[in-house]
Amino acid sequence: MSRGPLKRREAYPAWREIGTRWADNDAYGHVNNTVYYQWFDTAVNAWLIEAGLLDVAAGDPIGLVVQTGCRYARPLAYPQAVEVGLAVERLGGSSVRYRIGVFAGGADEAAAEGFFVHVYVSRDSRRPVPLPEEWRAKLEALLAPPRDGEGDQAKPGGGAGTDV
Numbered sequence: 109m110s111r112g113p114l115k116r117r118e119a120y121p122a123w124r125e126i127g128t129r130w131a132d133n134d135a136y137g138h139v140n141n142t143v144y145y146q147w148f149d150t151a152v153n154a155w156l157i158e159a160g161l162l163d164v165a166a167g168d169p170i171g172l173v174v175q176t177g178c179r180y181a182r183p184l185a186y187p188q189a190v191e192v193g194l195a196v197e198r199l200g201g202s203s204v205r206y207r208i209g210v211f212a213g214g215a216d217e218a219a220a221e222g223f224f225v226h227v228y229v230s231r232d233s234r235r236p237v238p239l240p241e242e243w244r245a246k247l248e249a250l251l252a253p254p255r256d257g258e259g260d261q262a263k264p265g266g267g268a269g270t271d272v
Contacts, residue, residue: 114179114181114209114220114221115207115209115221116217116218117193117209117211117215117216117218119207119209120193120194120209120252121193121194121195121250122155122193122194123191123192123193123194124150124154124155124194125189125191125192125213126147126150126191127187128143128184128185128186128187128188128189129186132186133186137185138183138184138185139183139185139186141178144220144222145178147190147210148178148192148206148208148224149173149224151194152171152194152224153171155250156171159246160246166231167231168230168232169202169229169231169237169240170229170231171226171229172226172229173224173226174203174226174227175224175225176223176224177222178220178221178222178223179222180219181217181218181221182219183219184210188212188213189212189213189214190211190212190219191210191211191214191215192209193208193209193210193211193218194206194208194250195207195209195250195251195252196248196250196252197223197252199244199248200239201239202227202237203226203227204226204228204239204247205223205225206223206224206225206226206250207252208221208222208224209221
C-alpha cells in the first residue's frame with residue numbers, strides 16, 4: 109500500500125514544545141516508538157486543559173482513548189527539542205479524531221505523524237455523551253482540511269462511518 113507524504117508544519121493549528129529525556133532513547137540510539145504515544149496524549153490533553161475544556165479531577169465529560177496509530181519517517185533522539193502539532197481531523201457527535209505531527213525543533217517536515225481518537229463519556233456512567241457546544245466550538249478551531257480521498261470527514265458531523 110502506497111502512502112502519501114506526512115503533513116507539513118502548516119497543517120497543524122496548535123503547537124506544543126516537548127523536550128526529549130535521556131530515558132526516551134532506546135538501545136538503537138533513537139526515541140522509542142512508545143514515547144510518541146506519550147507525546148500524543150500530552151499534546152491533546154494539554155490543549156484541552158489550556159482551552160478550558162478538561163478538568164482532570166472533576167470535569168464531565170472525560171475522553172477515553174479508543175484508537176491510536178503512528179507512521180514514522182525520521183528518527184529523533186535525546187537531547188533534541190521536539191515540537192508537536194495538533195489538528196482535529198474529524199469531529200463527531202461524541203468523538204474526536206486528532207492528527208498529531210511530531211517535528212524536530214524548527215523542522216518543516218514531520219519526523220512522525222499519528223492519530224488519536226477520544227470518545228467522550230460521562231465520568232460516572234462511562235457511556236458516550238454528546239460533545240457540549242462549548243467543546244464543539246473550540247474544537248472546530250482545530251479542524252484540518254480533509255486528506256485526499258476522504259471527502260468531508262473533517263466537517264462537523266460529516267464524513268463516513270458511525271458517529272459515536
